[in-house]
Amino acid sequence: MDHSVMSVADTLPLPRASRRAAGRSAFWLIAPALVLIGVFLVLPYMNIVLMSLRPPAVGAPYGGGFTVANYAHALGDSYLLGVLADTLLLGFIVTPICLILGYPVAYQLARTRSRWGGLLYVLVLSPLLVGVVVRSFGWLILLSGNGVVNRLLLDLGWIHTGLQLMNNRVGVTIALVHVFLPFMILPLVGVIQSIDPSVESAARSLGASRLRTFLRVVLPLSWPGIQAGTVLVFVLTLSAYVTPVMLGGAQVKTMSVLVVQNLIDNFQWPAGAAQALVLTACGMAVVALYARLTRRLSKGLA
Amino acid sequence: MSAVLPASGLAATREGDSTLARPRSRRMTRLAIEGLRKDFGGSTAIHALDLATREGEFISLLGPSGCGKTTTLRCVAGFEFPDQGRVYIDGEDITALPPERRDIGMVFQNYALFPHLTVRRNLAFGLEMRGVPKEQMARRIDEVLAMVQLTALAERYPRQLSGGQQQRVALARALVIEPRLLLLDEPLANLDAVLREDMRVFIRELQQRVGITTLYVTHDQAEAMVMSDRVAVMLGGRLQQFDVPEAIYLRPRSVDVARFIGRSNLIEGRVHELLPPTGVRVRHAVQTALGMVEGEYDDALAPGRTVQIAIRPEAIHFDAGGPYQGAVKASYFLGSTVEHTVECAGGQTLLVQTAPGQRRAAGTQGALAFEAGHAWIIPS
Numbered sequence: 116m117d118h119s120v121m122s123v124a125d126t127l128p129l130p131r132a133s134r135r136a137a138g139r140s141a142f143w144l145i146a147p148a149l150v151l152i153g154v155f156l157v158l159p160y161m162n163i164v165l166m167s168l169r170p171p172a173v174g175a176p177y178g179g180g181f182t183v184a185n186y187a188h189a190l191g192d193s194y195l196l197g198v199l200a201d202t203l204l205l206g207f208i209v210t211p212i213c214l215i216l217g218y219p220v221a222y223q224l225a226r227t228r229s230r231w232g233g234l235l236y237v238l239v240l241s242p243l244l245v246g247v248v249v250r251s252f253g254w255l256i257l258l259s260g261n262g263v264v265n266r267l268l269l270d271l272g273w274i275h276t277g278l279q280l281m282n283n284r285v286g287v288t289i290a291l292v293h294v295f296l297p298f299m300i301l302p303l304v305g306v307i308q309s310i311d312p313s314v315e316s317a318a319r320s321l322g323a324s325r326l327r328t329f330l331r332v333v334l335p336l337s338w339p340g341i342q343a344g345t346v347l348v349f350v351l352t353l354s355a356y357v358t359p360v361m362l363g364g365a366q367v368k369t370m371s372v373l374v375v376q377n378l379i380d381n382f383q384w385p386a387g388a389a390q391a392l393v394l395t396a397c398g399m400a401v402v403a404l405y406a407r408l409t410r411r412l413s414k415g416l417a
Numbered sequence: 418m419s420a421v422l423p424a425s426g427l428a429a430t431r432e433g434d435s436t437l438a439r440p441r442s443r444r445m446t447r448l449a450i451e452g453l454r455k456d457f458g459g460s461t462a463i464h465a466l467d468l469a470t471r472e473g474e475f476i477s478l479l480g481p482s483g484c485g486k487t488t489t490l491r492c493v494a495g496f497e498f499p500d501q502g503r504v505y506i507d508g509e510d511i512t513a514l515p516p517e518r519r520d521i522g523m524v525f526q527n528y529a530l531f532p533h534l535t536v537r538r539n540l541a542f543g544l545e546m547r548g549v550p551k552e553q554m555a556r557r558i559d560e561v562l563a564m565v566q567l568t569a570l571a572e573r574y575p576r577q578l579s580g581g582q583q584q585r586v587a588l589a590r591a592l593v594i595e596p597r598l599l600l601l602d603e604p605l606a607n608l609d610a611v612l613r614e615d616m617r618v619f620i621r622e623l624q625q626r627v628g629i630t631t632l633y634v635t636h637d638q639a640e641a642m643v644m645s646d647r648v649a650v651m652l653g654g655r656l657q658q659f660d661v662p663e664a665i666y667l668r669p670r671s672v673d674v675a676r677f678i679g680r681s682n683l684i685e686g687r688v689h690e691l692l693p694p695t696g697v698r699v700r701h702a703v704q705t706a707l708g709m710v711e712g713e714y715d716d717a718l719a720p721g722r723t724v725q726i727a728i729r730p731e732a733i734h735f736d737a738g739g740p741y742q743g744a745v746k747a748s749y750f751l752g753s754t755v756e757h758t759v760e761c762a763g764g765q766t767l768l769v770q771t772a773p774g775q776r777r778a779a780g781t782q783g784a785l786a787f788e789a790g791h792a793w794i795i796p797s
Contacts (some may be wrong), residue, residue, distance in 0.1 A: 173570040313529040316496055319516040321543035321594060331542070335533045 160253040167388035176384045185389035194371070195390065202370040203397060205284065205359075206352040209291045213299040213348045214341065216292065221303035221340070222333075224314070239301075251361040254290040255281065258362070282364025290358045295351050299344035306340030307333075338412045346402055353398045406414045444629045445472035446507045446597045448493065453502035455488050462778070464654045466502070470632070470647075475624055477633045477641035479665075480651035481677070486634045489512045489651070493632060494600055495519050502739065506597050517546070522591030522629075526603040528573040528583045536586050536631075537571040543594035561593040564623065577608060581612045588620065592627060599631040605640060617643050622675045638678055650674050667729075668793050675727040675795065682733070682767050684726040686710060688718045688794075701794060706763025707741045710787065714794040725795045730756065730770035732791035735777060739786030743767065759785065 172178030258280040377387035478486035495516030555620035669675035686705035
């Protein structure tokens with residue numbers, strides 16, 4: 116009843132004046148959020164953009180005048196490009212691993228009717244409950260040359276010399292997957308929960324095996340969650356700092372590590388700003404390309 | 418919408434395609450359920466259920482929620498596996514087969530259409546799983562879409578359709594695979610009242626045209642009565658009565674069925690004597706608080722046996738010459754009928770339904786008569 120009344124009211128053309136008034140009050144509702152975004156996001160970003168266009172100076176963050184030399188350096192230096200490629204590669208490695216490890220967990224979490232469901236949620240979120248330094252230190256203990264993992268494998272006789280699990284991409288990848296898994300799982304759980312289980316039953320009754328039901332029905336319907344999760348994890352991996360620093364050693368340099376080095380150690384603010392913006396642009400380009408290539412999958416799901 | 422169905426593509430193909438030995442869509446199988454039992458964590462959902470259909474029959478499983486009707490359907494579909502008992506289609510034991518190997522079409526209460534696929538791709542899904550060649554697939558989909566009058570909406574997504582249209586897509590998707598059996602799980606429960614009545618007729622006519630053996634789960638008596646060849650009444654996990662709709666309504670086998678289906682007056686009594694037979698059923702004189710009531714039963718019952726007489730409110734009317742005296746306690750105007758609560762001899766209260774013209778005011782006295790042949794005996 117209510118619903119039909121509402122929809123009739125919605126289709127009636129409102130007088131123009133009252134529509135304008137409605138628009139104005141909506142603006143005031145979002146005004147606080149706009150101020151927040153303006154002060155804490157837009158202004159700092161503009162500051163960084165401005166800084167990246169300044170020449171370096173001694174004794175001050177940057178000198179007067181404008182230059183594109185910082186960008187020319189960031190995009191022309193083979194070492195910097197190598198670090199950028201390594202950073203993107205880390206994103207391309209961590210993201211699919213998170214997806215593959217996270218999907219079954221998310222599916223289970225979404226479909227469970229167990230009273231332990233709440234506990235499962237806590238376990239999934241547990242990486243976020245521990246500070247990033249403590250967590251990375253934990254992995255340090257586990258993965259170091261004489262660490263728990265190597266000792267166990269040696270004692271079991273499965274290996275004869277210690278594995279290099281740290282100060283390389285392996286250690287960073289393991290630790291990043293661990294911490295970013297919740298960001299993959301949570302959006303997936305939400306989307307999978309919204310998939311009607313009887314749709315799966317329908318596919319089975321139409322002759323699809325469990326596997327084909329998953330591939331043809333559940334997976335495509337999970338797409339919005341997969342998209343959200345993968346973009347989140349990818350972006351988070353690109354900007355990760357503490358974990359690469361603690362577990363990557365000298366071997367794994369990511370863009371964030373480099374930027375911080377420039378800002379803090381070298382006091383090269385303009386160069387650091389330009390590198391940060393190059394990383395941001397690359398990340399956005401990858402995400403945009405990804406969204407474009409997978410647009411077909413989103414069809415019918417909106 | 419459902420009043421007149423256009424000549425279907427199916428019928429046209431049947432005539433034109435003389436090479437086919439038998440019409441493709443005729444799927445007249447026999448479903449047999451034997452000794453089905455299903456427990457859920459200590460409580461029994463179905464107790465030893467036996468049910469057998471004839472070829473092409475439309476069977477309704479009718480019962481209140483929690484009576485085991487949906488569990489029975491899910492055991493037939495393969496979504497649940499029974500703890501005991503077997504399910505056969507045309508003699509083939511399918512009890513242990515997974516749902517995808519049963520070749521059964523199912524329509525779900527919430528339609529369960531694939532939201533990411535168009536109507537046409539929804540219908541194609543089952544055919545793709547069966548490896549049907551492209552051209553044949555297109556032809557079969559077009560045929561079935563014509564049958565459910567959705568040809569114009571083939572390229573729409575489910576969310577762009579109304580509830581009734583989605584319902585017809587769900588039907589079409591189940592039928593296009595030409596299954597051995599059609600299962601429907603309360604398919605009309607989510608539709609509004611007017612559409613529901615149209616869809617009853619629509620589904621029934623479609624089922625008869627395709628000729629497919631159908632099992633239909635519902636809690637709606639009117640739905641079961643209108644659509645079914647036979648109705649299986651389930652109460653508390655047990656099959657109470659399995660018969661044609663008229664028999665379910667007029668000749669309930671148990672007090673529970675009489676109470677569940679429509680509204681009944683139940684009058685306790687004791688068989689007094691057998692009366693001379695007139696038709697196929699045996700007439701008995703039954704001594705009750707009201708006096709002597711003439712009731713019918715299939716077999717002769719021994720005098721002295723305690724029984725219940727079930728009589729529908731519409732089979733009782735006010736008649737000055739009627740044998741039973743009563744006082745009208747209340748009367749309710751319902752539009753097309755009037756219901757009276759009448760207190761009779763021995764504290765027996767009867768529900769009496771009459772036409773609006775025959776309304777009696779509360780407080781008046783009246784004589785009642787039972788329509789001949791409508792008092793049915795339920796042995797206790």
